[in-house]
Amino acid sequence: MWGACFFFKKGVINMFVDQTKIYIQAGNGGNGAVSFRREKYVPNGGPDGGDGGKGGDIIFEVDPGLNTLIDFRYKRQFKAQSGENGGKAKRYGKSGEDLILKVPPGTIIREAETGKIMLDMSKADGREVFLRGGRGGKGNTHYATATMQVPRYAQSGQEGRGYWVVLELKTIAHVGLIGFPNVGKSTILSMISNAKPKIADYHFTTLTPNLGVVDTQYGGGFMVADIPGLIEGAHQGVGLGHAFLRHIERTRLLIHVVDSSGTEGRDPLDDIEKINYELKAYSETLGERPQIIAANKIDLPESREYIEQIRKKYEPLGVRVFPISAASGEGLKELLYYAGELLQTINKDPIVFETEYLDDYDEWKTEEPHVIEKVEEGVYEVSGYNVEKMLGYTHLDTEKGFVFFQKYLRDQGIIEELEKAGIEEGDTVRIYDLEFEYFKSR
Numbered sequence: 412m413w414g415a416c417f418f419f420k421k422g423v424i425n426m427f428v429d430q431t432k433i434y435i436q437a438g439n440g441g442n443g444a445v446s447f448r449r450e451k452y453v454p455n456g457g458p459d460g461g462d463g464g465k466g467g468d469i470i471f472e473v474d475p476g477l478n479t480l481i482d483f484r485y486k487r488q489f490k491a492q493s494g495e496n497g498g499k500a501k502r503y504g505k506s507g508e509d510l511i512l513k514v515p516p517g518t519i520i521r522e523a524e525t526g527k528i529m530l531d532m533s534k535a536d537g538r539e540v541f542l543r544g545g546r547g548g549k550g551n552t553h554y555a556t557a558t559m560q561v562p563r564y565a566q567s568g569q570e571g572r573g574y575w576v577v578l579e580l581k582t583i584a585h586v587g588l589i590g591f592p593n594v595g596k597s598t599i600l601s602m603i604s605n606a607k608p609k610i611a612d613y614h615f616t617t618l619t620p621n622l623g624v625v626d627t628q629y630g631g632g633f634m635v636a637d638i639p640g641l642i643e644g645a646h647q648g649v650g651l652g653h654a655f656l657r658h659i660e661r662t663r664l665l666i667h668v669v670d671s672s673g674t675e676g677r678d679p680l681d682d683i684e685k686i687n688y689e690l691k692a693y694s695e696t697l698g699e700r701p702q703i704i705a706a707n708k709i710d711l712p713e714s715r716e717y718i719e720q721i722r723k724k725y726e727p728l729g730v731r732v733f734p735i736s737a738a739s740g741e742g743l744k745e746l747l748y749y750a751g752e753l754l755q756t757i758n759k760d761p762i763v764f765e766t767e768y769l770d771d772y773d774e775w776k777t778e779e780p781h782v783i784e785k786v787e788e789g790v791y792e793v794s795g796y797n798v799e800k801m802l803g804y805t806h807l808d809t810e811k812g813f814v815f816f817q818k819y820l821r822d823q824g825i826i827e828e829l830e831k832a833g834i835e836e837g838d839t840v841r842i843y844d845l846e847f848e849y850f851k852s853r
Contacts, residue, residue: 429479429480429579429580429657429658430480430577430578430579430580431480431483431484431487431577431578432487432523432575432576432577432578433483433486433487433488433489433575433576433578434487434488434489434573434574434575434576435469435488435489435490435510435512435541435542435573435574435576436469436488436489436490436491436542436571436572436573436574437466437467437468437469437490437491437542437543437544437545437571437572437573438465438466438467438468438490438491438492438493438494438507438508438510438544438545438571439466439493439494439507439544439545439568439569439570439571440463440464440465440466440493440494440544440545440546440547440548440568440569440570440571441462441463441464441465441466441493441494441495441496441497441504441505441547441548441568442463442496442497442504442547442548442565442566442567442568443460443461443462443463443496443497443547443548443549443550443551443553443565443566443567443568444460444461444462444463444496444497444498444499444502444550444551444565445458445460445550445551445562445563445564445565446458446459446460446461446498446499446500446550446551447459447561448500457555457560457561458550458551458552458554458555458561458562459499459500459501459550459552460497460498460499460501460550460551460552460565461497461498461499461500461501461502461503461504461550461552462497462503462504462547462548462549462550462553463494463495463496463497463503463504463547463548463549463550463566463568464494464495464496464497464503464504464505464506464507464547465494465506465507465544465545465546465547466491466492466493466494466506466507466544466545466546466547466568466569466571467491467492467493467494467506467507467508467509467510467544467571468491468509468510468540468541468542468543468544469489469491469509469510469512469540469541469542470509470510470511470512470538470539470540470541471511471512471514471518471520471530471532471537471538471539471541472511472512472513472514472537472538472539473513473514473515473516473518473532473534473536473537473538474513474514474515475516477513477514477515477516478515478622479515479580480514480515480518480578480580482513483578489510489512490510490571490573491507491508491509491510491542491544491571492507492508492510493507493544493545493568493571494506494507494544494545494547494568495507496568497547497548497550497565501550501552503547504547506544506547507544509544514532514578514580515580516532516533516534516537516583517532517533517580517581517582517583517661518532518578518579518580518581519531519532519578519579519580519581519764520532520541520576520577520578520579521576521577521579522574522575522576522577523574523575523576523577524575526577527767528764528765528766528767529541529574529576529766529767530766531763531764531765531766533583533661533762533763533764542571542572542573542574543572544571545568545569545570545571545572546568546569547568547569548565548566548567548568548569549565549566550565550566551563551564551565553566579657580657580658581657581658581660581661581764582622582636582658582661583634583661584622584634584635584636584661584662585633585634585635585662585663585664585754586625586633586634586635586636586662586663586664586665586666586750586754587635587636587638587658587659587662587664587665587666588600588635588636588637588638588665588666588668589638589659589665589666589667589668589686589690590667590668590669590682590686591669591670591677591682591685591686593670594668594669594670594682594707595668595670595707595708595737595738596637596638596668597621597637598737598738599637599666599668599705599707599735599737599743600621600623600635600637601623602737602740602743603623603625603635603743603747604623604624604625604626604635621636621637622634622635622636622637623635623637625747625751633750633751633754635666636658636659636662638658638659656689656690656693656694656697659690659697659700660694660697660762660764661762662700662762663700663701663754663757663758663762664700664701664702664703664750664753664754664757665690665700665701665702665703666702666703666704666705666746666750667683667686667687667702667703667704667705668705668707669682669683669704669705669706669707669721670682670707670708671706671707671708671709671714671717671718671721671734672708672711672713672714672717673713673714673717674708674711674713679706679717679720679721680717680720680721680724683704683721683725701753701757702730703730703731703732703733703746703749703750703753704721704725704730704731704732704733705733705735705746706718706721706732706733706734706735707735707736707737708736708737708738709734709735709736709741709742710736710738710739710741714734718732718734731749733745733746733749781793781794781795781797781798781823781825782794782795783825783828783829783832785832785833786841789835789837789838789839790838790839790841791829791832791834791838791839791840791841791849792840792841792842793820793825793829793840793841793842794842797823798823798825798842801816801819829849830851834849835849836849836850836851837849837850
């Protein structure tokens, strides 16, 4: 199942969706028209076929008001409008409308098959053209020449590119609260910010990341994310581990919350080591992220011994330890001031994931391929607007023109394909209204 978490409140089922798979496709370009002027006093009117319209683009746009991908949960396929075909009298086809897909800040778009990142929508006002619509085909007006005055072909519109992609939400926050379930992260967030997370005394009460903004008096203000409780094996996806860990990846600082009282038979030192192992196993970069340890539940007498052990081990490593009580608020002010000061020393550039998968749209062939067909015994037909276009530009009644046309057929691989199709000496090659006898070069 894709990244969806469920929680219940007053009989209503709510859903937080942070990963989903969808298909997106840019609009097709409209076809160019084949048309000729037909007027009462103009008996030999020239070509007047109009161009097809461009297909609509697929555009991703950040909506700061969104915090879930639920809009993509039930509709999985999105296609931009195709361009209209060209018409007679040089009428251009109308371009297709762009399709704008709104996503929460921090959404990453991955190519589904490879998992490679195609786009990172981390800017608050981000808007990116993700797939450009197919270009419209040219009408036959473009192909009139001195030797081909009545071209009966036009260019087809280009198909819009399509992809299966995975949308993945990575929460944007400066500070991440991490730790095992039920250590007080949600309570801390409710005490230090305007967030109102759901809090209760049982494991996994937090199934979605909660965001809160800490007041500007603490180092200029910063955003904190309460990350759902991690467990052993989280880096392998155990307990929705991947769904939780991805929301820490953009944070610049981690506050590691630990139950310093050792309740439920847990060892606070062991808990810290296990969570840090999960971070490093998931991502080397995440494992090296700066940390502060918040030793919670100092209101319980059992905590004193453990706090000294934690300090003795981690403060020599440069990791500050703050004894706090999420219940009473004791020690939170000191913790926040230090976090604000530390953030000022850390690179303030937003963490953006670089593109790994490049769409090769611009490398597409903008012309139609040719087609070779054996229409009867000893007769092969070659078609395609490129071939016919070349006929219009070539003087076949001159030796130079005929040599040039044969070189074109050879360079395009047409002669090689005819030989693979079984053509033999003396067979006929038909290209529109012209016929050639095939002789193998020696």
